[in-house]
Amino acid sequence: MKREQMLGVDFCGLHFLNPFLLSSAPPTTTGEMMEKAYKAGWGGAVTKTLGLEKEEVINVSPRLHSLAFDSGGDEPRKLYGLENIELITDRPLGIWLEEIAYLVKNYPEHVTIASIMANASSREDWQLLASRCEKAGAMALELNFSCPHGMPDRGMGAAIGQHPELVERITSWVREAVKIPILVKLTPNITDISLAALAAKKGGANALSAINTVSTLIGINLDTLEPMPSVHGHSAYGGYSGPAVKPIALRCVSEIARATGLPISGIGGITTWKDAAEFILVGATTLQVCTAVMVSGIEIISDLREGLLNYMEDKGFSSIKEMSGKVLPKLKLVSNLDKSYKVISSIDTSVCVKCDLCYIACRDGGYQAITLDEQRVPHTDEEKCSGCSLCVQVCPVWDCVSMKKVEPAAV
Numbered sequence: 001m002k003r004e005q006m007l008g009v010d011f012c013g014l015h016f017l018n019p020f021l022l023s024s025a026p027p028t029t030t031g032e033m034m035e036k037a038y039k040a041g042w043g044g045a046v047t048k049t050l051g052l053e054k055e056e057v058i059n060v061s062p063r064l065h066s067l068a069f070d071s072g073g074d075e076p077r078k079l080y081g082l083e084n085i086e087l088i089t090d091r092p093l094g095i096w097l098e099e100i101a102y103l104v105k106n107y108p109e110h111v112t113i114a115s116i117m118a119n120a121s122s123r124e125d126w127q128l129l130a131s132r133c134e135k136a137g138a139m140a141l142e143l144n145f146s147c148p149h150g151m152p153d154r155g156m157g158a159a160i161g162q163h164p165e166l167v168e169r170i171t172s173w174v175r176e177a178v179k180i181p182i183l184v185k186l187t188p189n190i191t192d193i194s195l196a197a198l199a200a201k202k203g204g205a206n207a208l209s210a211i212n213t214v215s216t217l218i219g220i221n222l223d224t225l226e227p228m229p230s231v232h233g234h235s236a237y238g239g240y241s242g243p244a245v246k247p248i249a250l251r252c253v254s255e256i257a258r259a260t261g262l263p264i265s266g267i268g269g270i271t272t273w274k275d276a277a278e279f280i281l282v283g284a285t286t287l288q289v290c291t292a293v294m295v296s297g298i299e300i301i302s303d304l305r306e307g308l309l310n311y312m313e314d315k316g317f318s319s320i321k322e323m324s325g326k327v328l329p330k331l332k333l334v335s336n337l338d339k340s341y342k343v344i345s346s347i348d349t350s351v352c353v354k355c356d357l358c359y360i361a362c363r364d365g366g367y368q369a370i371t372l373d374e375q376r377v378p379h380t381d382e383e384k385c386s387g388c389s390l391c392v393q394v395c396p397v398w399d400c401v402s403m404k405k406v407e408p409a410a411v
Contacts, residue, residue: 006312007043007305009320011286012181012206012263014111014139016043019280019320020304023267023288024049024115024142024185026086027298031099035107041301044111046288049088049144050096051117052129055154057090065218065229067244081244082291083218085229085236087150088117093129097136104137113183114138117147120155120166127177134178143174143205145196146187146212148239158215161187164199171203183265185209186256188245193252194259207263208256209288211249213239242291243269250282257283258328273307281327285320343403344385345369345392349377351400358391358401366390382406 007018022028022037022045034045051057067081089096096114103112114133118125130141145167147157160166167184174182184200186193188211197208215237219228227235249268257264266284270276271292279287292300317323347358347370354376362370369384370391380391387403395401 003309004305006309006317006319009043009285011265012140012183014181016111016286017109018043018305019284019286019308020276020301021045021111021113021265021286021288022293022298023290024144025290025294027290027293029089030091031096031103034099034103034112037298037301038103038107038110040298041305042110042298043286044113046113046115046142047089047096047100048091049115049117049147050093050129050133051088052125053093055088057087059087059090060085060231062229062231063238065238066242067218079242079295081218081240081242082294083216083229083238083240084213085149085231085238088144088147093132097132100133100136100138104139111139112137113140113142115142115144115185117144117151117156120160120170123173126170126173130174130177134180138180140181140183140206141174141178142183142185142209143171144185144212145170145200146185146189148187148189148213148215149237158187158189158212161185161196161212162190164195167196168199168203171200171205175204181206183207183209185212185267186252187212188248188252188268189215194255197256197260197262201260201262205262207265208260209265209267210256211245211252211268213241214245214248216240241269243271243275245269246275246278250278253279253284254282254328254331257325258331273304273311276304276308277311277323280320280323281325282331283325283328285324340408342406342408343387343389344382344406345380345387345389346402346404347378347380347391348400348402349379351397352377353397353400355396357394357396361390361394 009016009019020043024046028034028045028048063085065083066079068077068079070077116129145161151157152159182205184205186196226233246269253266264284265286266279267288270289276287359370359372359378367386369381370378392401
């Protein structure tokens with residue numbers, strides 16, 4: 001087997017050269033952008049969500065706002081969360097169908113998936129839209145039951161995904177209309193995502209995509225007293241993406257993997273190969289990327305592929321399938337975790353920068369187990385330390401503070 005073939009994956013009857021796809025978002029606004037991604041080495045792409053011609057789509061501006069880390073010094077501003085209030089595609093469906101046909105004909109080794117959305121009450125609309133995409137050559141459909149903004153007021157997006165009975169019903173409508181694989185894209189804006197996932201499975205879904213964006217209000221301009229992003233002084237709840245949502249996405253992917261057993265396309269904050277590996281380990285087999293491409297460009301695919309390959313070789317994995325879900329058996333209820341396992345704080349004073357952060361955090365947010373000597377060097381009172389690890393989380397120096405295992409006392 002050639003090294004690159006280790007990344008190949010079979011997903012609901014389709015073969016991907018590698019698990020990385022562009023998700024349904026601004027990076028797939030046109031067929032031309034998807035073609036560019038294929039040439040760069042992405043395994044596939046999901047079109048920006050398509051609707052029937054009767055759906056009027058007019059985007060506002062601006063429609064993005066970010067949260068970013070600012071050190072206040074010379075370090076560059078680093079984006080960790082992005083909110084958008086952008087709608088589905090505003091390009092004619094007929095143009096899109098031509099572009100899908102072109103991509104499938106000219107790039108058959110790359111997987112072209114059509115994302116679709118219609119009104120929850122119209123079986124006819126869902127089946128017509130699905131059939132037209134299948135006829136154009138789409139290799140699979142992704143049903144957008146999950147967009148949290150813009151379209152739910154029309155009975156679309158999260159207005160469907162938050163109701164398992166609608167998820168099942170509409171999935172079954174589409175299943176009746178087409179033979180190609182169906183992915184259902186799930187919303188995290190629900191109490192128990194596994195209920196929607198099971199409903200999609202019952203309705204005939206071949207796979208699941210998770211997650212779509214998290215509903216948010218990203219911030220307020222304190223000078224103008226306007227919610228952001230401000231559209232002539234007003235705003236709306238939007239969809240939050242980027243590295244900040246990865247913990248939510250990992251939880252959701254692991255939950256639906258354990259609940260359904262269906263193939264999963266993991267989405268939500270994938271920025272590096274390490275993120276990709278984490279999603280695979282909790283049950284995903286393909287991976288969709290959006291915000292990282294918007295920030296850094298489609299060329300990140302080279303680092304994603306090479307980094308994941310190196311990791312697989314280091315760990316002895318010969319395929320994505322072998323790696324997928326390896327961590328799931330290690331997820332338990334808190335009440336079932338090993339209560340006899342104990343660790344305490346250990347401080348390497350040789351690399352301490354005397355910032356006092358571990359001391360302050362433990363004093364005011366922990367168990368008062370860290371003290372400072374006359375030179376402001378921190379020390380751990382092992383009798384007081386409960387092993388919470390707050391000191392590790394706040395320390396700015398890698399490997400200065402760690403947690404060491406405490407052996408049980410001899411009986």
